[in-house]
Amino acid sequence: MSEKPKILYCHCAYSRAVPKEVKMEVLRKLSDSGVNFEAVPDICKLSAEKSPVLKDFAQQEDLHIIACYPRAVKWLFKSAQAPLQQQKIANMRAQQAQEIIDQVMEK
Numbered sequence: 001m002s003e004k005p006k007i008l009y010c011h012c013a014y015s016r017a018v019p020k021e022v023k024m025e026v027l028r029k030l031s032d033s034g035v036n037f038e039a040v041p042d043i044c045k046l047s048a049e050k051s052p053v054l055k056d057f058a059q060q061e062d063l064h065i066i067a068c069y070p071r072a073v074k075w076l077f078k079s080a081q082a083p084l085q086q087q088k089i090a091n092m093r094a095q096q097a098q099e100i101i102d103q104v105m106e107k
Helices: 020-033 043-048 052-058 070-079 097-104
Strands: 007-010 037-040 064-067 088-091
Touching: 007 020, 020 037, 020 097, 043 052, 043 070, 052 070, 064 070, 064 097, 070 088, 088 097
Parallel strands: 007 037, 007 064, 064 088
Antiparallel strands: none
């Protein structure tokens, strides 16, 4: 049985709010690192669909979420009946890719 990923990456596929360069660099650096992560196309869409996947992630301890503004991510999870607890959220709209990678890799 494989260990659950400790990083959830949102590609924000249905929004242009996150700079494409930041998304692509974060995804590339995650892939190159060999760290266990899960990428989803869009947390907004999963929330709108009330996807049970969000509940699974909300129950994980020590989860890093890479998406957009923390307040928006928390609201999206809550809207899907999957309130977040102490998960850490990196903001691709306001942070640079290397800063995000350092944050989730706890450097």
